[in-house]
Amino acid sequence: MKKFDKERALLAIAAPVLAVIGALIVTALVLLATGKEPFTAFHVMINYGDKTDSQVYILNKATTYYLAGLAVAVGFRMNLFNIGVDGQYRLAAFFAAAVGGAMSIPGIIQVPLIILTAMVVGAVWAAIAGVLKVTRGVSEVISTIMLNSIAGIVIGYFLQDGRLGVLDKNANMVSTKPIPSGSHLFNFSTGGGAVDGFIVLAVVAGVLYWFGLNRTRFGFDLRAVGRSQSAAEASGVSVKRMVITSMLISGALAGLVGMPTLLNESYDYGTDFPVGIGFTGIAVALLGRNNPVGIAVGAVLWAFLDRAANGLEFEGYDQELVGVIQGVIVLAVVIAYELVRRYGLTRQQRQVGAELAAAAAHKQEVTA
């Protein structure tokens, strides 16, 4: 049985590795087509991405990507496509920042309060899509895309001087009231800069994700719905309730996405707050195969590519090259997973058939 498992693990790794290699080949071809030498570019990317300050940048970026990946992956595990992580985390971070800026109580209470606010806002925003799906049959893909847009408008409305925003006359930027320094989250100082303390909470979230899905009754039900909605329903899972619950969880996780930035870097929500991480989360979840460790690898890879894009720019390459790599990886990963999945399934069927035939032949010999 052990050998069986090892081969399965190999198969599991095969898909992302194939996808990354495929992406590199396509990128090399693109570079060749534009008349540039591909290996130098890869060399530049690796060298630049390997510097100490790059490493810190990558870790910090990867933390947010990881949380976004987890949020998307919860949906994926039950066949829900939560495209709305983007809107959920922005809205969550905005209201969390507003709450944080409005209070001045000891950090030990205020930091959890800010995080809780973010999770609740993210969960509620995601739950709207869940409720629409179970009551009106609206596809969560459509509703979450629309909710992304609505979230942007809501933030735009409140983020004005005199409402929840404060105008910074020097920079001509509007942002929420900064969170008092007593409520800034700790961080780890290194030679290359500070690593966000929130990385610890991201790891905890990853462990809880794994434990919740694989070791609890609830997680089993959730995965059952993802594998076969009809079988799950017959087994006694209330699919409707499960849709709403998993959207709540997905949204709560999405609420955490903006927290490293808010609590460790910006301390307020301004017009320059990072956007689009929710979409990166989809790619990262796909790349990591909804597996908590896989998502971590995917998040680090994505952050590395982001960083390497800067390096390329310094050396005179187009930084859009990284966009090409990332795009191709996503496409390749989807194809590679399907191929590996089908191969794995037929391989197993063949193995079972062969083993049973061998056993039957043996039995026949004995009885003959």
Add this chain to the structure above:
Amino acid sequence: MDHRRGECAINASTSPPAPAPSGAPAVELRGITKRFPGVVANHDIDITVRSGTVHALVGENGAGKSTLMKILYGMQKPDEGTIAINGEQVDFHDPGDAIARGIGMVHQHFMLADNLTVLENVVLGSEKLHGIGGRARAAIREISDAYGLGVRPDALVEDLGVADRQRVEILKVLYRGARILILDEPTAVLVPQEVDALFDNLRGLKSEGLTVIFISHKLGEVLSVADEITVIRRGTTVGSADPRGTTTKQLAELMVGSELPSPETRESTVTTEPLLTVQGLRLAGTDADGIERIVLDEVGFTIHKGEVLGIAGVEGNGQAELVEAIMGMRRPDAGTVVLDGRDISRAPTRQRREDGIGYIPEDRHRHGLLLEAPLWENRILGHVTERPNSKGFLIDPGAARRDTERIVQEYDVRTPGIEVTAASLSGGNQQKLIVGREMSHLPKLLIAAHPTRGVDVGAQAQIWDQIREARREGLAVLLISADLDELIGLSDTLRVMYRGRLVADADPATITPEELGSAMTGAASGHLEHDGIEDR
């Protein structure tokens, strides 16, 4: 039906000598081998079908009959072997090639558009043959009359019954010029009277010089209609038989390589304690066309401890909805369900399962298994809140795995291990796993919908044994089956369901499949009395 006459004329050899052909045989398959990434493949199949005969191909489910017919119909290519049609070697790439050679296939599941007329269905895709108007209508009439099919070209298909639809399918194939017809399990959906009518049609086709290949595992039918029989076991031809000197028992033994089990159970274990009482169940549903119709109409019955209540009926008369209503997967519009003295009418599915309802679903792929999950996770499915699968809110994978090993052992699930996915097991082994799982939680009530469908004879006997044994210990069973022998053999009480109503009841000790069949078509109702002629 008694086929016990004369002595056995079975010729059990691995490659049956071809019967002396008069002219070239219609179909000659030689050394057909098909490898599959599955459990059963065809190997070294030799079959000779003489022109102008009804040739039956029998074998257990999963023996490789369907694969073989797909090869003959051009849907799959054999890895080895040759196919000769009317003495000419052929190489089919797709069904179009087979149709061009005069081969036609009537599939088990009808492929007709309900909202079109018979004429429209027949000409669909073959508009070039006789157009779509008067000439086509005349051609259909001509074929219908020539073979006595009695098909009305302008009837709407949705108004036709199952038997009529089947005749339309046959006509469709004939219209395209088929001289060799493949019928895949044509009697599976028919009641006995309809089967007889079908057989008359087949004899008509034969007398006109057409060749019919008839796939079945119902041996009595095979013996009554076939001129020659080829038996397939484990993917290869194991012998041929002459129906004139063969009994069903002999044929069955050739088919399975062992004795045929019987579902009969006569010592009664029925008690007076009601376990499940269903009253006034009503359910209205909208069909695909958006028309509301009554699916369950005032359904009521009681099952006592130790009793098997069998429900007979042509599929689609509300049996599936009844099961889903009792399982809590569908909310009925009215009515109550009382399990062991407790009203569970409004309880969710999970609570009903915890209260002791075991469920063997009709469609195990849709409702019984997570195909891409390992066996031990499938063992948890449906019983996630119960031991040994979980402790409190946590899954207990170790205990679940150990218990899966036990089920695999006790229920003889043929698998190399419990980490393989459910999809890689054969249908019979999947079913054994489901039965093992449901029985492991000692249900008070077992809902068994077609518990032995698609299951080989060995596993069938085992499943029947398990149901009987549990019944002796006070289990109540709601049995729904299309296999009338199974229903009559296992049930203590029989009810007939027709258009959402329980229209008739019968005593399984005296009723015959034929009598039950006429009630299933709505021809009889009330208490079915056996009319006296003992023929079992």
